[in-house]
Amino acid sequence: MSGDAEREELMDGANAVAEKRLIHLTINGETQSVRAYPMERLLDVLRQELGLTGAKEGCGEGECGSCAVLMDGALVNSCLVPMAQVSGARITTIEGLSGHERLHPLQEAFLACGGAQCGICTPGMILAAVHLLDKQPRPTLEQIQEGLSGNLCRCTGYMQIFESVSKVVRGENAL
Amino acid sequence: MAETHIIGTAVPRKEGRDKVIGRARYVDDMTLPRMIYGATVRSSIPRGKIRKISFGPDVPWDEFVIVAAKDIPGKNYIALILDDQPCLADGAVNHPEEPILLLAHPDRHLLRRAVDAISIEYEPLPALFELEDSEQKKEIIWGTDNIFKSYLIEKGDVDSVWKEAAHIVEGEYFTGAQEQLYIENNGMIASYDAETGVTVWGSLQCPYYVNKALVALFGLPEEKIRVVQMETGGAFGGKEEYPSMIAGHAALLAMKSGKPVKIIYDRSEDMAATTKRHPSRTRHRTAVDAGGKILGGEIEIVMDGGAYATLSSVVLSRGTIHAGGPYYWPNVRVRAKAVATNMPPHGAFRGFGAPQTIFAMERHMDCIAKVVGTSPVEIRKRNFLRPGQTTITEQVIREKIDLSYLLDRALELSNYTEKKKQFECSDRKIKKGMGIAAFLHGAGFTGSGERYLSSVVGVEGVVDGSVRVLVSSAEFGQGTNTVLCQIAAEELRIPYEMVSIAQPDTTAVPNSGPTVASRTAMIVGKLVQSAALGLKQTLLGSGLLHEDFSPADFQEACRKYVAEHGELKSHSRYDAPPGVFWDDTKYRGEAYAAFAWAVYVAEVTVDPATYSVAVNDFVALQEVGRVLHPLLAEGQIAGGVAQAIGFALYERVVWRDGRMLNNQMTNYIMPTSMDLPPIRVFFEEKGNVHGAYGAKGIGELPMDGPAPAIVNAIEDATGLKINVIPLLAEDICQAMRNGKN
Numbered sequence: 001m002s003g004d005a006e007r008e009e010l011m012d013g014a015n016a017v018a019e020k021r022l023i024h025l026t027i028n029g030e031t032q033s034v035r036a037y038p039m040e041r042l043l044d045v046l047r048q049e050l051g052l053t054g055a056k057e058g059c060g061e062g063e064c065g066s067c068a069v070l071m072d073g074a075l076v077n078s079c080l081v082p083m084a085q086v087s088g089a090r091i092t093t094i095e096g097l098s099g100h101e102r103l104h105p106l107q108e109a110f111l112a113c114g115g116a117q118c119g120i121c122t123p124g125m126i127l128a129a130v131h132l133l134d135k136q137p138r139p140t141l142e143q144i145q146e147g148l149s150g151n152l153c154r155c156t157g158y159m160q161i162f163e164s165v166s167k168v169v170r171g172e173n174a175l
Numbered sequence: 176m177a178e179t180h181i182i183g184t185a186v187p188r189k190e191g192r193d194k195v196i197g198r199a200r201y202v203d204d205m206t207l208p209r210m211i212y213g214a215t216v217r218s219s220i221p222r223g224k225i226r227k228i229s230f231g232p233d234v235p236w237d238e239f240v241i242v243a244a245k246d247i248p249g250k251n252y253i254a255l256i257l258d259d260q261p262c263l264a265d266g267a268v269n270h271p272e273e274p275i276l277l278l279a280h281p282d283r284h285l286l287r288r289a290v291d292a293i294s295i296e297y298e299p300l301p302a303l304f305e306l307e308d309s310e311q312k313k314e315i316i317w318g319t320d321n322i323f324k325s326y327l328i329e330k331g332d333v334d335s336v337w338k339e340a341a342h343i344v345e346g347e348y349f350t351g352a353q354e355q356l357y358i359e360n361n362g363m364i365a366s367y368d369a370e371t372g373v374t375v376w377g378s379l380q381c382p383y384y385v386n387k388a389l390v391a392l393f394g395l396p397e398e399k400i401r402v403v404q405m406e407t408g409g410a411f412g413g414k415e416e417y418p419s420m421i422a423g424h425a426a427l428l429a430m431k432s433g434k435p436v437k438i439i440y441d442r443s444e445d446m447a448a449t450t451k452r453h454p455s456r457t458r459h460r461t462a463v464d465a466g467g468k469i470l471g472g473e474i475e476i477v478m479d480g481g482a483y484a485t486l487s488s489v490v491l492s493r494g495t496i497h498a499g500g501p502y503y504w505p506n507v508r509v510r511a512k513a514v515a516t517n518m519p520p521h522g523a524f525r526g527f528g529a530p531q532t533i534f535a536m537e538r539h540m541d542c543i544a545k546v547v548g549t550s551p552v553e554i555r556k557r558n559f560l561r562p563g564q565t566t567i568t569e570q571v572i573r574e575k576i577d578l579s580y581l582l583d584r585a586l587e588l589s590n591y592t593e594k595k596k597q598f599e600c601s602d603r604k605i606k607k608g609m610g611i612a613a614f615l616h617g618a619g620f621t622g623s624g625e626r627y628l629s630s631v632v633g634v635e636g637v638v639d640g641s642v643r644v645l646v647s648s649a650e651f652g653q654g655t656n657t658v659l660c661q662i663a664a665e666e667l668r669i670p671y672e673m674v675s676i677a678q679p680d681t682t683a684v685p686n687s688g689p690t691v692a693s694r695t696a697m698i699v700g701k702l703v704q705s706a707a708l709g710l711k712q713t714l715l716g717s718g719l720l721h722e723d724f725s726p727a728d729f730q731e732a733c734r735k736y737v738a739e740h741g742e743l744k745s746h747s748r749y750d751a752p753p754g755v756f757w758d759d760t761k762y763r764g765e766a767y768a769a770f771a772w773a774v775y776v777a778e779v780t781v782d783p784a785t786y787s788v789a790v791n792d793f794v795a796l797q798e799v800g801r802v803l804h805p806l807l808a809e810g811q812i813a814g815g816v817a818q819a820i821g822f823a824l825y826e827r828v829v830w831r832d833g834r835m836l837n838n839q840m841t842n843y844i845m846p847t848s849m850d851l852p853p854i855r856v857f858f859e860e861k862g863n864v865h866g867a868y869g870a871k872g873i874g875e876l877p878m879d880g881p882a883p884a885i886v887n888a889i890e891d892a893t894g895l896k897i898n899v900i901p902l903l904a905e906d907i908c909q910a911m912r913n914g915k916n
Contacts, residue, residue, distance in 0.1 A: 053204035054197025056408070058358045059442045063840035066358050094197030107195040111187055114810040118652030119194030120359040120408025126195060148848045152840070154356055154409050155652045157817030158848045160810050 028096025065151030115164035117155035231292035249394030331506030340462035359408020372399025412523030450522025457535035471506030494528025537883030610888025617767030618872025636743030640730030693872025700867030801869030815877025
């Protein structure tokens, strides 16, 4: 069954049947099958079933972005994504961003520029930045501000986060 | 200033790598075998007696662990200052969201259903929600007079100044509640064992506060309580006192169930139930001469403490001492009180009372300037404190601070004069304005506080030859780990990479005091410095190390020493600097070992169509002693300014009958990446004899100045004299309409 058809069937059944289903997806490059309720939040499955605790729950209503992950290249708040929708999708979490030893250039830049303070928004923020640079490799400051506007940070006042992204854009940390 | 190699450089944040790869472990990331989940049943009314608790149908209640006040083995209060706040309500409630029952179950979804299935019948009692009602004692809801604490400061003879005054300027200023809004909600895991006692792991600022609270709650000796701080996702004061409550709850459930229990608040519970910044009202009545020089004045402060005393007395204390701002008052009387209302207790939040009274002071200075007919710049210059003069508590300014210079420098950095001219000439339909705020912030505990705390830190040589810092001071983003390791490395003349810091765990680290009051870099840092010196001297004295050692020599000596003696530890305890005197009864003397000084300038545009305010530029200039880590310091200031812009322009707590109505991120609005101006941070570095390598406190300072600078700029732009924050577009709309009528 194609991903779309499987998703549709799962969504149709989501409200009627509250029983766990086997859902196939690709997480950080690896194909996985998880048993989950169709309406279970992707965030809970990542954190509780798969042990990927890099995505954080800040608000549970899609406002803060600390649970953000990439789903088929799009930035989504995993607290708002039911498992039924994830069937067949490619998910990238913060754990899948870097190799074992080498950090992603954005991770390096966040370290170097003070982009991470308490660290709780950092995984979502970095993924939002990855998504931004994927769509727009040379963003202006305004585009950086807009691209990160779905991710709240209470520590930095965002200035050093903008600088972290700008540093990568300037090519000081080549992608 | 002494020459340094590691201090003053931007070394990598110690736990930074774990944070950027998502591997840093926060409490909700941790799971224990057999662990179950806990939840809190809370009051739905502000004040009343509990008549009946009913457990609804369709819930398998026999599967649940249920804890009530009667299950508490020790004292039913959260030990802090006055010990008046129950851990669980026993027969009566005094604010909405007060904890009444605790439930635990392995299934979180069922747990939530169970909380909803409990209904509580109350006999409601009249409740108070307004400062004025509490002051007027419309009901007595706390003690005999609703007053948690009051202070009186008297300097000179204020009653003599009114006759000779050229002008008497009066003003009334209000600040609202503010939610800390750390992105990581509060959370705690507890386990209980009859032999070893209680262990809790949590998101918190003050491990030994939690320890003290659990000792009282369980009636256990201190060594049977273990408190471990997990990586903490922001705190801002919001995790100073309330974590003791959550730790108590989780531990009670763990004891009764015999299993580890995790309690994680969701956002709506965290916002509705935990502490916020104290709402305040400050009145000024000031006598000035014809040139605007302050002759004397009366300042009256009232803060809303909520239903229990918690930290209100100390929040009020800091607010009171900062009420005169960075100005010289030959005569002054400050009357301050914290009163009770039936709201959830207000508590610690970055600035701790000072942002409230400094907002009043700095708005009032602009008001005085208008009355006298001078400029905001001149009025401040005429009244700035100078070295040798005394503050309102009669503390002599010994630092060589030049506030007029600081102000001029801030004006230059913000292009103030030029812009003022430009805005005055321009089409007044586009309402633009400039505003300034000058202020100070005392570092460390107030008055005799540090003497009572008597903090201890340790520095340990490890068997591999590296060094570990042992403190209970917590990292929650501000850079504790990094800065304390820098200090130890600098003192020991070894690379920063050779120093690590222990996870705060009350069974493994000494009590270096709570992580509050902008005290960590200055006070704890100084202790780390002297403990490191002690460790070095031990090695030198043992003959294993010789002067002019290399890092490799140090490592070798350290390794040998540990192999020979089993351990290498050096401790240092706080010793009050000579000449620091404080009188708790008269509220007079050296309130703080050091003050940080600042001048901030805001440039704003008020949109005449939507009434919204945009801050277009923000200059934050401060003198904070030696900057230990330029990147972290700049990040602290920028973050504080952003939070204070929220305090001024965005963040309104909407109350109904003592309960927060907008307890969601959807409708409690904090600044996003689109809402902030460039926040331009500048430091003037002067040494400070009390802090490590000349550092002063820095964390809270940036919370004090932005709100008055912005509201002053709004007045400059629009002519509106608004003395209430938060100041949202609808308030400006209303004020403009009122102005027109």
